[in-house]
Amino acid sequence: MAVQCWTDLLKSSKKTALIQDGKRKVHYLFTDGKEMAEEYDLQTDELIVRKWKSKSSLGAQGQWQTEVGEPHMATVASLESDGIKENCANPTFSRKDTNTSFQWRIRNLPYPKEVFNVSAEPAERCCIIKTSNKKYYKKFTVPDLDRSQLPLDCSALSFTHANNTLIISYKKPKEILTLEHELLKELKKLKGNSDGDVDCKTQ
Template identity: 40%
Template structure:
């Protein structure tokens, strides 16, 4: 009888443990829904515009900030995210790009003296893929062994430096900050080709869950027929 009792107790403990694992797994999947960032997105006024293979979402938040995102219709990958920054004198303001290429109205005349003087300076651009966050730093001619790319947990960023002390840069990762996730060295990889340093950061599962969840949420935003003024700047 004692042996049978022990067996039943073991089975009961296994069932309880299995339930706890499932409960914790579900909680982890929904962790992003408890963040301020997720609730801010939910509470924003949203409009949608589709142009061929690009879906544009315009957000207007309660504090009057504005954000525009562009998604690939087929892959659902975020191609660009830009924030509208108010002008110093209270004017219309300009769009500041967080992810993707600069907006057309941000392109500067390449014939200007300022561009000629700085054309060889390192230029950082952000990319986003289904599984990685990516940075491309152009105009870095040094060999691959020159670069150090390290996670900085205290400042929640990636620090890039060269052994010849010719370059130093802190790469911010707002996606991790918004979800209160640590920056982990194991997720960082980098390569160098054609004077361009390419750094990738593997998206943690919580961020992948957030991407998937938010893509489903955006399906509720129906496209408009007329192009909003906010999207014409794109």
């Protein structure tokens, strides 16, 4: 039922499509004023970027918040202009999905794989990364599961470590795969092209 609610929200949103730089770029405007922007690779149909923007309680436009993809460079640039430069040796957390898994990468973690413990906490609806040397701790959610109100499955979680990067994968449940397949079919009907935006409301 909850998956259906999220599907209905997606269908009722106002969608604008643009094909550019080998990507399918889609902008969603929801009835509550929230906006979502996505970018898909035209060759593989993989989701490259998903960002959200919502208005503040006073109605002012908020900043884009990255859910999938590298964090927006403007945020980094504004920090640097304020004289705050991020240490490039610090761990960086980002999400990059595949067609079958949600996937997160934490770079700049030079410890061996045995040091890491990655677990799903269904009661808290989050995943937790811990290290036995107490050098890194991270708690994060899977927004896609929350939106569709699907449970966290411990057996869907796995991780690997290479080149100072921890890669965490969560196998997408069949409900998510079905939803993404249906959505992609709808998005491909939007006749976006590089000459301009195309407006289309999904029936």
